[in-house]
Amino acid sequence: SAVISQKPSRDICQRGTSLTIQCQVDSQVTMMFWYRQQPGQSLTLIATANQGSEATYESGFVIDKFPISRPNLTFSTLTVSNMSPEDSSIYLCSAGGGRGGYNEQFFGPGTRLTVL
Amino acid sequence: EDKVVQSPLSLVVHEGDTVTLNCSYEVTNFRSLLWYKQEKKAPTFLFMLTSSGIEKKSGRLSSILDKKELSSILNITATQTGDSAIYLCAVESNFGNEKLTFGTGTRLTIIP
Numbered sequence: 001s002a003v004i005s006q007k008p009s010r011d012i013c014q015r016g017t018s019l020t021i022q023c024q025v026d027s028q029v030t031m032m033f034w035y036r037q038q039p040g041q042s043l044t045l046i047a048t049a050n051q052g053s054e055a056t057y058e059s060g061f062v063i064d065k066f067p068i069s070r071p072n073l074t075f076s077t078l079t080v081s082n083m084s085p086e087d088s089s090i091y092l093c094s095a096g097g098g099r100g101g102y103n104e105q106f107f108g109p110g111t112r113l114t115v116l
Numbered sequence: 117e118d119k120v121v122q123s124p125l126s127l128v129v130h131e132g133d134t135v136t137l138n139c140s141y142e143v144t145n146f147r148s149l150l151w152y153k154q155e156k157k158a159p160t161f162l163f164m165l166t167s168s169g170i171e172k173k174s175g176r177l178s179s180i181l182d183k184k185e186l187s188s189i190l191n192i193t194a195t196q197t198g199d200s201a202i203y204l205c206a207v208e209s210n211f212g213n214e215k216l217t218f219g220t221g222t223r224l225t226i227i228p
Contacts, residue, residue: 031214033214033215033216041220042204042218042219042220042221043159043204043206043216043218044218045215045216045217048214048215090157092157092158092159096214104150104161104164105150105161105206105214105216106161107152107158107159107160107161108158109157109158110156110157110158112157
């Protein structure tokens, strides 16, 4: 299984500012993903971080709001831009284990973001 | 649009009881179904199911997939307070892109 670290683990930010969340995997992985979990809700996929190309965003999420970098096969960042209180959520990155071609996704510890 | 529904939404039982959590799905090109346990922030992987009728087991937890009924169950026997968590079901569809669609989860509370 992949071991994934994320930082920061939590932050409190002011409206209108931006926060960049980092995700590091202990092995090379093809796919990395960014999810959002709003209070009391399940996980919603924001985008797939592709190495060497632009991220693929899900419906309702745009690059201007959630720019993503994927400079290599073990690292990715997600920026939450021009934040508002509605962006208060847990942000999680995940990576596929890829064993046998199936996707056992493993998750980082998450970043709890509060926007005031 | 892919859809995953879990039931019940919440469940409160006494320590020692056995519980069954349900997950049903509507996805195109089903590939696999995964169960996760979420206690604080990060979901931790429990099982991945790809074939109908084959039970996966880990200690007191077990799970099985029914592709005909488009559903899966997660059983926990002899529950302990440490089993209190949100249990998430996710489905992977569309061969190759590894995207998961998550259900809303079942919040399980074990009373000592």
